[in-house]
Amino acid sequence: MKRQQLLDLYFMDARSKLIDIAAFLDRVDRGEGDGDFRLDALKRALGELSKGEPQRAKQVLIALSDPSTDPIDKSPGKGAVGAWAGRP
Amino acid sequence: MRYIEPHAHMVSRVTDDYDAMVTAGCAAVCEPAFWAGFDRSGVQGFYDYFCQLTDFEPKRAAKYALPHFCWLCINPKESEDTVLADEVLSIIPYFLDRTNVLGIGEIGLNKNTRNEMKVLQKHIDLAAKHDQLILVHTPHLEDKLKGTKLIVDTLKADSRIKPDRVIIDHVEEHTIDLVLDAGFWAGITLYPESKVTAARAVDLIEHCGGQRIWMNCACDWGHSVPLAVPRAAIELKRRGHSAEAIDNLVFGNPQRFLSQSPRFKVSG
Numbered sequence: 001m002k003r004q005q006l007l008d009l010y011f012m013d014a015r016s017k018l019i020d021i022a023a024f025l026d027r028v029d030r031g032e033g034d035g036d037f038r039l040d041a042l043k044r045a046l047g048e049l050s051k052g053e054p055q056r057a058k059q060v061l062i063a064l065s066d067p068s069t070d071p072i073d074k075s076p077g078k079g080a081v082g083a084w085a086g087r088p
Numbered sequence: 089m090r091y092i093e094p095h096a097h098m099v100s101r102v103t104d105d106y107d108a109m110v111t112a113g114c115a116a117v118c119e120p121a122f123w124a125g126f127d128r129s130g131v132q133g134f135y136d137y138f139c140q141l142t143d144f145e146p147k148r149a150a151k152y153a154l155p156h157f158c159w160l161c162i163n164p165k166e167s168e169d170t171v172l173a174d175e176v177l178s179i180i181p182y183f184l185d186r187t188n189v190l191g192i193g194e195i196g197l198n199k200n201t202r203n204e205m206k207v208l209q210k211h212i213d214l215a216a217k218h219d220q221l222i223l224v225h226t227p228h229l230e231d232k233l234k235g236t237k238l239i240v241d242t243l244k245a246d247s248r249i250k251p252d253r254v255i256i257d258h259v260e261e262h263t264i265d266l267v268l269d270a271g272f273w274a275g276i277t278l279y280p281e282s283k284v285t286a287a288r289a290v291d292l293i294e295h296c297g298g299q300r301i302w303m304n305c306a307c308d309w310g311h312s313v314p315l316a317v318p319r320a321a322i323e324l325k326r327r328g329h330s331a332e333a334i335d336n337l338v339f340g341n342p343q344r345f346l347s348q349s350p351r352f353k354v355s356g
Contacts (some may be wrong), residue, residue: 001326001327002222009326009327010287013287019217031098039282055261057260057288057291058261058262061232061233061260061261061262062233062262063198064229065230065231065232065234066200066230066231066233066234067234067264068234069234069237069238071200071201071202071204071205071238072199072200072202073201073202074168074197074201074203074206075168075199075201075203076199077199078123078165078198078199079228080199080227080228080229080230080231081229081230082229082230082282083229083230084230
């Protein structure tokens with residue numbers, strides 16, 4: 001598709017999601033007490049958007065992923081939280 | 089429009105969902121065994137579940153003129169208990185000759201543990217011994233990339249497994265090339281929050297060319313959309329894909345993979 005057609009199709013949706021992220025960060029800033037690793041992980045992943053490289057979605061997903069390679073000894077539970085807790 | 093829903097947990101859905109899917113053009117639905125949202129208390133719970141998948145649920149679907157097929161396994165979310173897993177693995181062969189069983193699935197990993205890996209290898213061995221198709225679940229969110237790599241390596245390490253008889257599901261932008269480059273089929277799961285939106289699914293299809301790919305809704309007891317595949321077909325149309333290409337993606341591709349099981353019959 002032409003770039004103009006893609007903008008016509010998706011710009012408003014992307015704009016809405018961008019404002020949602022901005023509002024989310026504002027909301028978290030206004031919150032009291034400590035946050036956790038997920039906020040840092042999200043901010044780090046956001047940095048992928050401004051690099052101007054192709055495959056931004058892939059790079060955001062990798063930024064939020066566990067980079068280790070070996071199976072772990074025991075399951076910490078069943079769920080996932082969306083960001084890897086082990087990143088220093 | 090006609091489509092095949094290759095991954096839906098219909099035991100968790102109401103009859104209105106069957107009605108809506110058939111109205112939207114669904115020609116067949118396939119149901120992998122999965123986690124119920126709570127741990128079953130023992131092997132008898134799985135026996136009853138497998139009876140439900142192979143007897144009651146096909147009858148429920150038939151009331152809507154919808155052919156129903158299923159896959160059997162103990163889901164990776166319950167694979168940490170290897171004693172229970174061995175008990176469940178021991179009863180699966182009893183069900184493999186049921187007329188709507190397509191193979192072993194959805195097996196795989198959840199938190200990428202050593203016990204999950206052991207149970208995954210036992211499922212692969214079971215599939216190989218009984219010449220079954222395999223449907224693989226990849227982990228969620230931050231665990232997906234690592235888990236997909238472990239799964240691909242484990243499958244490739246077993247020389248009995250033919251990659252074109254395995255579909256690795258829930259791929260995203262960071263895992264789809266790993267799966268397709270190794271010769272496996274890839275499943276794109278359309279979810280409202282986690283996994284992939286319709287727009288991203290079309291991106292992935294355009295990136296990879298649409299070969300050895302299917303889309304599914306994986307609707308279950310959580311927030312999920314039984315009509316996600318026909319809605320993605322509309323997204324493909326908005327993006328300029330032809331009716332023939334769309335039909336190939338939502339009907340032809342799953343038909344090609346699933347027809348490797350002689351039990352899978354669908355009329356278009």
